[in-house]
Amino acid sequence: MVVEEIVSSDDEKMLLESINWSEDTDYQNVQKSLKHRRVKHFGYEFHYENNNVDKDKPLPGGLPDVWGSILEKWLNEGFIKHKPDQLTINQYEPGHRIPAHIDTHSAFEDEIISLSLGSEVFYHLSSQKGKNTSICWSPDGQTIAVGNKDDVVTFTDAKTHCSKAEEQFKFEVNGISWNNDNNMFFLTNGNGCISILR
Incomplete structure (x- = not known):
């Protein structure tokens, strides 16, 4: 929300x-x-x-x-x-922002609150299907990936806020992240494995 x-x-x-x-x-x-x-x-x-x-x-x-x-x-x-x-x-510091990351929800309850003060918020979170569990921003700032409890990951264009792609996985998606070069996308699952999308 x-x-x-x-x-x-x-x-x-x-x-x-x-x-x-x-x-x-x-x-x-x-x-x-x-x-x-x-x-x-x-x-x-x-x-x-x-x-x-x-x-x-x-x-x-x-x-x-x-x-x-x-x-x-x-x-x-x-x-x-x-x-x-x-x-x-x-x-x-001026000119810096929250880097692409995955919030750790396992240490807390279901709710994590983020409040931005003192400057404009430069990102937009769009509503996705299901209950969201993870979110990350691509290093090039072009795409936001959102994973939900139904193990669906939606890739959204950061400028237009339109969905670019949506993928259903056959395993529990616990965490998502891009590599720093922006050419690989990682998913961690409930079995302790990492899947890589190229």
Whole structure:
């Protein structure tokens, strides 16, 4: 589901101003500098080396209070089914964006929320058949691939938002990704195998 203008400009300003990017001295969250971005974790630290969280080691501060009213509103309006207990905030350097990737849903519940603040959103997610489980953007920025729980992968033109191709697979599709050269497409399945499309 894509909801435009889900927060008011006043709420956006309040949320952006609530993030203190100076070094954390009270250890209520975890802050890291990664390539072209800074990251803060609240509730639980997301470990990029294994794409998971340690559910036995919550961060002591929980989620910032300012996010509580926003999340409660989304819960009451039916945008989310559960109040999140983990928050990752990314601050990208000017000219950089979220790279092509697959969100790890196995570490979390069914819902993953992405909220863009402080700049225009430059991507468009189109409605696909079934319940979506994975999404990735081709390295050349031309195609978005969306996999769903029915093991169908839809390839959508990023500019026209029209479907370019749709393929039904005979195995459980758990993850999808292109290689950096944009000439191979990978699918992981429930048996621990990787299939390659050329």
